[in-house]
Amino acid sequence: MWIYEKKLEYPIKIKRPNANLARLIMSQLGGPDGELGASTRYLNQRYSMPYREVQGTLTDVGTEELAHMEMVGTIIHQLTRNLSIDEIKNSGFDAYFVDHTTGVWPSAASGVPFSTNTLQSTGDPITDLNEDLAAEMKARTTYDNLLRLIDDPDVRDPIKFLREREIVHYQRFGEALGQVREHLDSKNFFAFNPAFDK
Amino acid sequence: MEMNNNKPSTCKRLKALDFAIIETGLFLNTHPTDAKALAYFNKLNEERKAAYDDYTEHCGPLTLFDDNTMSSWDWVKTPWPWEMED
Numbered sequence: 001m002w003i004y005e006k007k008l009e010y011p012i013k014i015k016r017p018n019a020n021l022a023r024l025i026m027s028q029l030g031g032p033d034g035e036l037g038a039s040t041r042y043l044n045q046r047y048s049m050p051y052r053e054v055q056g057t058l059t060d061v062g063t064e065e066l067a068h069m070e071m072v073g074t075i076i077h078q079l080t081r082n083l084s085i086d087e088i089k090n091s092g093f094d095a096y097f098v099d100h101t102t103g104v105w106p107s108a109a110s111g112v113p114f115s116t117n118t119l120q121s122t123g124d125p126i127t128d129l130n131e132d133l134a135a136e137m138k139a140r141t142t143y144d145n146l147l148r149l150i151d152d153p154d155v156r157d158p159i160k161f162l163r164e165r166e167i168v169h170y171q172r173f174g175e176a177l178g179q180v181r182e183h184l185d186s187k188n189f190f191a192f193n194p195a196f197d198k
Numbered sequence: 199m200e201m202n203n204n205k206p207s208t209c210k211r212l213k214a215l216d217f218a219i220i221e222t223g224l225f226l227n228t229h230p231t232d233a234k235a236l237a238y239f240n241k242l243n244e245e246r247k248a249a250y251d252d253y254t255e256h257c258g259p260l261t262l263f264d265d266n267t268m269s270s271w272d273w274v275k276t277p278w279p280w281e282m283e284d
Contacts (some may be wrong), residue, residue, distance in 0.1 A: 004261065006260055006261070006278065007213055007260065007279050009217065010217070011213075013282065014282075060223060060227060066230045070279070074280035078282055108271070143230070172224050172227070175229070176227075178228075
């Protein structure tokens with residue numbers, strides 16, 4: 001189960017609101033490669049993972065992604081404080097504002113709503129870990145693209161932290177894939193699905 | 199408990215320790231027999247005990263389960279982490 005700790009994993013204090021940035025950063029909350037997608041993958045893949053040490057990685061990284069989801073929501077919330085109607089009209093935030101005001105609704109920067117269509121939980125350990133390696137790199141690319149568009153150091157700082165965490169998670173999932181292989185026959189890792197076949 | 203803007207450094211200490219513990223824990227999941235990592239984890243966890251007590255005494259409850267030092271329900275009185283301290 002989860003217990004909520006009343007703190008952020010990394011400090012966020014954004015002095016200048018910016019509705020345009022909020023719309024872009026929304027992708028890391030509800031976009032195809034965002035933190036909600038990451039936590040949904042790992043926390044749901046862990047049930048069919050047959051090896052406890054890998055269930056550990058999936059549970060603990062999945063839990064950290066929930067904390068990252070909270071950070072992204074916090075960034076969006078702080079960027080949309082005290083907005084004037086002119087700022088809303090001129091920032092590209094107006095369409096979102098119509099349906100959500102300055103509430104937080106997980107979606108992509110394009111407006112496409114969050115969906116599990118963008119992620120997989122295949123019930124096959126090797127496949128799931130490859131999905132997860134890809135997910136971490138997609139998230140890292142998204143953060144790279146955001147950093148190209150963000151000048152405000154208050155926003156860059158937590159975004160850079162989140163980007164670094166993706167690279168660390170990628171390293172851990174690679175090691176977890178190695179742990180799965182250790183349980184299998186090196187002459188053919190793909191002979192059967194250890195989560196399903198007897 | 200004081201609610202002022204000059205938080206003691208123990209508020210940051212617990213948060214920094216927790217990040218190090220999480221990071222070491224992730225490493226141990228894929229390196230479960232690494233003696234140096236295990237020793238580091240145990241050292242951090244030992245330090246956390248005092249930092250946790252300091253935090254809940256001076257900075258507010260960390261979880262719903264924490265004892266309140268006052269007679270009121272501080273869980274909903276202290277700022278939530280996403281708030282700006284204007």
